[in-house]
Amino acid sequence: MARAQFAESQAEKMSRSGERMDEVEIDATNLSTRELNDRLRDLMQAGVESVVLRNVCGQRYIGTRLYSPEHRKMKIEIFGTPGNDLAAFLFGHEIIVHGNAQDGVGNTMDAGEIVVEGRAGDVLGFSMRGGKIFIRDNVGYRTALHMKEYEEKRPVLVVGGTSQDFLGEYMAGGIVILLGLGGKVHKGNFMGTGMHGGVIYLRGSIEASQVGGQVEISPLDDNDREILERYVSEFMSRFPDLGLNKDQILKDEFVRLSPRSKRPYGKLYAY
């Protein structure tokens, strides 16, 4: 169906029912990235607040083109496998993926929430500054690189499994939690290299050789336990089917990775 026809038919349906259409479905079969995102944008502008995408297969940038000066918000449910840069520059929308996600999820995301009922690829949450991401299984390389925070914006990433190398490199803010569920061991190297802000919590333990020189490994304090309690609860509420026991998880050993300094390169220069 052509773009104009689609928008028109939706508008028609809306006027027929005489009320705002709350939920719309799009069959993404054979739609290009641009066509799919055209439709999402049209729906957002028509006031639709909830969309279900079926048969998604590799379409990129879902959620990226949904900026509106009025800051409209939308909930997008995805069935299938969305392509790279899912929710890049996300501006407050909510995305649920019933399946796996690929590389670049939440790239430079500002606000909103992403839930992936599966695994995610490399470069997850790159330069993310706000919002939350919950990944049920494992994630790839370069996760949470250069994550930031500013005042009330404090991004949160909770991963059920573990990550590959370079987790939290250059990290400047935010909270990353790897739960290592199902007995997953954290084997990633170069964690937190160049880290100068934010915090990483790992359930289980790691060797000192797995982290960068700017990182301090320490046990949790009460404040850390509070943070963990809150976000583990949120993680569990996103994945009720996992049947997790929160107390069981929280009583296990956790380690905290935090930066030794906010100014890792402060003494590099001769003036």
Place this chain on the structure above:
Amino acid sequence: MKSFVFPEFQIIRDEEKCGQCRGCERQCAFGTHSYDPVADRLISDPYKCAGCQRCVIFCPKDAIEIKPTPSFYRPNASWSREKLEDLKKQAETGGVILTGCGNDKPFRIYWDHIVLNASQVTNPSIDPLREPMELRTFLGAKPDYMDIKMDNGEMEIDTRVGPNLMVETPILFSAMSYGAISYNAFRSLATAACKSGTFFNTGEGGLPKEMRGEFGRCAIVQVASGRFGIDAEYLNCAAAVEIKVGQGAKPGIGGHLPGEKVSPAVAATRMIPTGTDAISPAPHHDIYSIEDLSMLIYALKEATNYEKPISVKIAAVHNFAAIGSGIVRAGADIIAIDGLRGGTGAAPKAIRDNVGIPIELAISSLDRRLKNEGIRNRASIIAAGGIRCSADIIKAIALGADAVYIGSAALIAMGCNLCQKCYTGKCNWGICTQDPRLEGRLNVDIASQRLSNLIHAWSHEVSEMLGGMGINALESLRGNRDHLRGVGLYEWELDVLGIKGAGE
């Protein structure tokens, strides 16, 4: 540790003229001048002097002179004074030598070895005061061909042309971030750009929220490896988005704004905590290939609803023309190339002075490469790094650029004297500082007027030179190397530039 480096400048105060007003003491943020109450006179510490000439220009009695010191190390062609002193500083601190502004080494400046043509007898020259001259330029992708539809004898263009930036004159302000430069300097650039029908570039420090409504339409907003201050609103308020991959002053490395410069206002614009180092990694960690670059280009096109041209800025380095071809094929609408002499607020001197290639050679190779591949129309070229006058601009365009970025030139218009101490944050001219006392010295109305004057003067000179060649539209000069000849250049240099020797 006792430093073995002696002062670079000598400060000569004419005690006859000095009225002891202590103006020089207030003017110098480096603390060079002070009042000695015992001797009842002003004294100066040459070790602190940056040679910025602020005190000289603002002394009401013209009582101060700052000169290079006559002291010298034994002259040695291999061990210049700079080499000796840098080495000593490093022996004393173990640190990297940092500097500001562009490469000041005597690399050949090709602009000064290229001459322009003029009409004589066979085609008349054009007087821009009497006849219209077209300097207006469109920056962005142009279609391969235009479909024309005839409707009842009316002709209509049927091809959809992608977004283009319209500039009234081919001079844009280069990327200089708020944080590196002061708010007043940043705002002066924005004001002058809007007034002169051109664009300023935010650099990677974000665009203050209160400026978005008024100045967004003349802003090119940057997305760099640090991703500071970027949200959907920032991208959508602007006229264009630029992905910064590299910079002529420091190709291949990132940067960091030291925590001292991250004031609450800078922190709010970059959206990072106050007082932390703002670190821009060397690469974008989501771009490790041309395919990845394409992914970010299209992410930005999606984020801005395909309404804004996307530029990619790279430093001119070896083989960059092939990379440029990849950038065009990746979907960029504009390529900005920054040459060896491009400026910076802070760069390791070893990199600034040794990495990259001169912009003149770069423009010509990129233009030729894209033409040979038949994709020149798909992207515009903005040349940066070492544009000093209107003649440089017109030569850049004849070598194949669509427009130029000016950075150092714009700062000089506002008062900069290239003292190269930008990285100290103590700019006495109120340009490269976050100190409210120093920043207040730069008046936005006056500075923006100086910038607009410069754009006006250069545009007129460009028109004069164009008219002299018998050309009335800049478009007709673009890549038209027949109008250039080289003087004192080697054969290989003429070949790379694609121009003949003078007299040929």
